[in-house]
Amino acid sequence: MRSIGLILLLCTSLDSYKILIYNSKYGHSHSNFLGSIADALVDAGHDVTSLIPVMNPKLKDGTENSKIIRIEPDQQVLDSYAKEKENYNYFELNSFNPLIAIFMGPKFPKKFEYVCRKVLDEPGLIDRLKAEHFDVYISENFDVCGTALAHAIAPKTMIGSYSSALTGQHFSEFGVPEAISYRPAAYMTSLDVHSMVDRAWNFYASLHHKYCFWFLRLSINRLMKERFGEEYPSVAEQSANVAYVLTNSEPLIEFAAPTMARVINVPGIGAKTPKPLDEYWSEVMTRRDQTILLSFGSVVKSIQLHPAVKAAIVKTISRFPSITFIWKYEEPDDEFAKEAAAKLPNLVLTKWMPQLDILAHPRLYVFITHGGMGSTQETALRGVPGIFVPIFGDQMKNAGMMEYNGFGKVFDKNNLGDADKLTATIKEVLENKKYRENAQRISKMLAKKPFSSKEQLVKYVEFAAEFGASAALRPQSVDMSFVTYHNLDVILASAACIFIFVYLICKMCSRTAVKLVALISGKTKNE
Incomplete structure (x- = not known):
């Protein structure tokens, strides 16, 4: 019996992977999503550590079963939250107001930058995490400090995630077609694809969102290069190389739009089973x-x-x-x-x-x-x-x-x-x-879905832990500029060629016409 138990123990340990999850505590839905992922992987027998930089101390960690490394909040962040609670009324917020992007966009990254510096300044933390040789590192592409840390921690493979449906910079960073002409942007409640006005608003909403979050990426990229050197890869470069992207999006209630094979939907991963009321x-x-x-x-x-x-x-x-x-x-x-x-x-x-x-x-x-x-x-x-x-x-x-x-x-x-x-x-x-x-x-x-979100999550994380990122799932679009992605260079070159061709034809026709007129005129005079 002891030998059988030992064999089972060895089998369990062989199938167990070391997983690190960066779960910044700033929003309930975000903490709950990543915490539920952590607990589901613990339940599957894996060694899971949650790195939790605290932004809002009033929130729960999200995870109940994983090991926790907690980074206490920066005082400037605590002061910022207290000020927001006192002065900010979300009912009066107009998401479409361009002034929000212009004035709030540059201020938005401050809290995240303070917290990211706190993580980097934690004595010996990055070296300890690197020495753990994690099989999988999971981070959400909202507080992008987590994504930016991947290169420094050097896990075997990285998995991106987002606690909602993909939006903003996620499309270009993960290589997913944005389909802005018919996929509603985050700030849109409806989109009539037959209306030019609606599509114009959707285009504006997409740009507005990207502009606001651009400052966060700029701030974190600067911080990482300041700490690790100018050659340190950007958030976008590291996002491009993830093995998979976990989202909290449910296709059966979403707007249908293009996706990629490496985008794995695990909706409701944190949903609990209802209990009888007291x-x-x-x-x-x-x-x-x-x-x-x-x-x-x-x-x-x-x-x-x-x-x-x-x-x-x-x-x-x-x-x-x-x-x-x-x-x-x-x-x-x-x-x-x-x-x-x-x-x-x-x-x-x-x-x-x-x-x-x-x-x-x-x-x-x-x-x-x-x-x-x-x-x-x-x-x-x-x-x-x-x-x-x-x-x-x-x-x-x-x-x-x-x-x-x-x-x-x-x-x-x-x-x-x-x-x-x-x-x-x-x-x-x-x-x-x-x-x-x-x-x-x-x-x-x-x-009655064929596979539960928990089954999907565990299988894909284990697959990534064993084999790492697959080049076949990495779209080449992540290496393209806006011009090349939309074939603007091809369109411009083709237009130039067509213009030159038409110009030469017209020129030849013009010369031929002149010679023909001259020839006819000469014959007429001779007669």
């Missing part, structure tokens, strides 16, 4: 036959809404006395909350709720959400119709793809103060059966 929430869900859940996520706060907008939402809720409304409201004991709760018996204001478990309850009929990738995927998995109120970032595109697939309606955040419009939209989603039918149909499709 006594309190069970009682709330059974007060009436129908319940509507309202939440703007973990970043955007309902308390930041203008008083007139809050009043409009309360007015809307009062028009549906037979429906229970659960509203995620960060200060349920403030003056507004107390007044609203006293006025509306069908309103439940709460700082927190078990969102996943509530979405799985049969009496949950509509989810009013900001459209974050996690919330949209949970909505799809549970087959719940939604009203999607995008606030910023990729929420616009996420909301648009849900409406496109018949899950519900997109609602402009600027119209939240219009009780009549909000009432009409809720009635439309509640009463039109097509939304619930579409939602439940796609929910069944997602449940």
Whole structure:
């Protein structure tokens, strides 16, 4: 028996790989995505270490089972977060405003640069990580410090990732066709491909996004060259050589667009199995036959809404006395909350709720959400119709793809103060059966997918660990300039050749015509 146990142990160790995951803690969805990847790989028997530079200390690490190397936050970053919390209202943000790109673009990288310097300054860290000889290194291409560190850490192979669908610089860096004429950019909720105006807006949205994130890449590239020398490869150069790219995109609810064989979708990798509700929430869900859940996520706060907008939402809720409304409201004991709760018996204001478990309850009929990738995927998995109120970032595109697939309606955040419009939209989603039918149909499709995200993740990471990056999966487009990628040089050369050819033909015809006229004129005179 001991020999059998020893053989099993040896087999397990032979199949176990050393994996490092760079999981910068700045956003819940990002930490949850990479943390869930780490835990799934631990469950598969691998030796996983999570390098966690802390930007926002209030967030969870995302991982529960992997080994952790934590880099404590820089004081300048903590001060920046405190200032943002005090002064920034996402409800007032206009993603299309060019002034945001012009003024905020250069400021955006500061927090990431401070944190990246903190990682580089950690005594002996880079040398220790390099000495580990990791089989696989996984990093997200948002905080690109993680990607930039790959060359210094020197793993056997690198895997890129993103906690949403690919966007902005990801297309050129990973070699994926952007298809901007029909793939909606991050800030677009819809795109009519037959409309020149819509396609122009989409083109602008793409440029706007790339401009904002260009400064981050510029800043990190400069930092790395300052630390390791001018020959150190850029973020784009290292991204071009990844073995695979893991995304949190679900093709069954996405806009169809070109992809590459090395882009592996592992949607909902962090999704948990719904649990039975406790006594309190069970009682709330059974007060009436129908319940509507309202939440703007973990970043955007309902308390930041203008008083007139809050009043409009309360007015809307009062028009549906037979429906229970659960509203995620960060200060349920403030003056507004107390007044609203006293006025509306069908309103439940709460700082927190078990969102996943509530979405799985049969009496949950509509989810009013900001459209974050996690919330949209949970909505799809549970087959719940939604009203999607995008606030910023990729929420616009996420909301648009849900409406496109018949899950519900997109609602402009600027119209939240219009009780009549909000009432009409809720009635439309509640009463039109097509939304619930579409939602439940796609929910069944997602449940019966041939391979789970966890299976996909583990198999591809193990494959990359054993064989490294394949040259066959690396598109040559990553080595091309804008001019050569779009064949502008070929088009220009061809146009020049055609122009010269036409010019010579015209010249020859002109000379021939002159000689012919002269010949005819000469004959006429002789006669």
